[in-house]
Amino acid sequence: MRAQHTKNGRPGGGAAADAHQGPGGSRLRVRTVEIRPGEVVLIDQLALPHEERYVTCRTWREVADRIRDMTVRGAPAIGVTAAGGVALAAAEAAAAGPDDPGALRAALEQAAAGLSATRPTAVNLRWALDEMRSVWEAALAAGGAASRPAAVADALLLRAQAIHDDDVDRCLRIGGHGAGLLRAGDRILTHCNAGALATAGYGTALGVVRSAAARHPGISVWVDETRPWLQGARLTAWELQVEGIPYRLISDNMAGHFMRRGEIDGVVVGADRIAADGDVANKIGTYSLSVLAREHGVPFYVAAPLSTVDLATETGDGIPIEERDPAEVTTFRGERIAPEGAEARHPAFDVTPAAGVTAIVTEVGVLRPPFGPALAGACALGRCGP
Numbered sequence: 001m002r003a004q005h006t007k008n009g010r011p012g013g014g015a016a017a018d019a020h021q022g023p024g025g026s027r028l029r030v031r032t033v034e035i036r037p038g039e040v041v042l043i044d045q046l047a048l049p050h051e052e053r054y055v056t057c058r059t060w061r062e063v064a065d066r067i068r069d070m071t072v073r074g075a076p077a078i079g080v081t082a083a084g085g086v087a088l089a090a091a092e093a094a095a096a097g098p099d100d101p102g103a104l105r106a107a108l109e110q111a112a113a114g115l116s117a118t119r120p121t122a123v124n125l126r127w128a129l130d131e132m133r134s135v136w137e138a139a140l141a142a143g144g145a146a147s148r149p150a151a152v153a154d155a156l157l158l159r160a161q162a163i164h165d166d167d168v169d170r171c172l173r174i175g176g177h178g179a180g181l182l183r184a185g186d187r188i189l190t191h192c193n194a195g196a197l198a199t200a201g202y203g204t205a206l207g208v209v210r211s212a213a214a215r216h217p218g219i220s221v222w223v224d225e226t227r228p229w230l231q232g233a234r235l236t237a238w239e240l241q242v243e244g245i246p247y248r249l250i251s252d253n254m255a256g257h258f259m260r261r262g263e264i265d266g267v268v269v270g271a272d273r274i275a276a277d278g279d280v281a282n283k284i285g286t287y288s289l290s291v292l293a294r295e296h297g298v299p300f301y302v303a304a305p306l307s308t309v310d311l312a313t314e315t316g317d318g319i320p321i322e323e324r325d326p327a328e329v330t331t332f333r334g335e336r337i338a339p340e341g342a343e344a345r346h347p348a349f350d351v352t353p354a355a356g357v358t359a360i361v362t363e364v365g366v367l368r369p370p371f372g373p374a375l376a377g378a379c380a381l382g383r384c385g386p
């Protein structure tokens with residue numbers, strides 16, 4: 001069954017949706033993900049910026065489909081959404097099945113495996129699924145009333161909602177720490193969309209920009225369009241426009257030109273996975289920006305919650321890189337731009353070596369090189385990825 005679409009506003013939102021103000025004083029009133037009893041509601045990022053519509057998922061399989069087709073995207077946002085998918089799986093199993101903890105566990109493991117397989121690079125997805133697994137395993141181990149499917153489903157819904165709220169809180173803290181790195185008048189380059197749309201709200205790299213813009217006058221943003229999916233041109237530009245933060249959109253091949261002319265004061269990007277040594281996987285094109293930044297002495301900051309840190313992966317070489325359909329490169333919005341038969345590749349992410357990173361901004365503070373010990377220390381303060 002296809003997930004349902006609702007146009008122009010959150011389902012059931014009405015005036016309340018209009019009155020909603022984003023976290024941290026943000027003017028962006030849309031919600032990326034809402035986890036409710038029996039449904040997960042997503043703003044449709046395939047339709048933005050031209051249409052604000054919502055997709056309602058009622059099964060974990062619908063959630064998996066919407067992560068795979070990038071209706072929802074961005075590492076923290078897909079983790080939160082997957083947690084909502086597990087809550088739906090539990091509700092489905094509780095409604096349909098016998099009072100059998102073994103069958104419930106099997107259904108939840110099946111859902112977790114299906115959700116986990118959707119996108120391989122963002123470790124936040126696995127982080128969120130592990131969080132959910134620890135809830136259902138604890139409930140099943142407790143036995144008695146707590147292990148009955150309906151009770152487990154209730155506990156999983158509450159945990160998924162808490163993961164959502166916790167992600168917003170982490171982003172606000174990242175923004176606060178990161179704002180201290182920027183100065184009045186800074187012209188900041190960002191790549192892809194690491195904003196409210198890529199998280200439960202506020203954003204990581206754009207959270208830093210939002211927070212800096214609220215503190216320092218004259219902050220402006222260079223927005224890389226981010227070929228081939230155009231997360232920058234479609235989503236980051238939209239967020240900044242709604243927010244009233246000045247920005248200029250450039251195509252990805254223009255960054256070197258503006259750095260050489262001294263018109264970029266810093267780069268702030270998000271991350272899909274950070275290895276134990278500080279190597280960073282992020283949207284394809286990030287690595288090239290880091291090389292340019294180094295060449296021109298421009299600071300290169302990565303903003304990410306600890307759920308993006310994967311201490312089990314030693315270096316960036318161990319990070320799986322998602323390869324998407326080459327048609328996303330040879331065509332544009334369904335229209336062919338390369339000749340028939342043209343072969344293409346579409347790695348969705350690349351790895352920036354730790355040596356190219358000036359600092360990693362997390363919710364527990366700003367980490368500086370050497371990143372190995374800094375990340376290990378940060379992970380002792382909060383739970384990192386698997």
Ligand code: MRU
Binds near residue numbers: 348
């Ligand atoms: O393919 P996407 O759009 O999911 O890629 C998103 C990015 O690369 C973001 O920079 C990253 O997930 C960090 S989002 C806070």
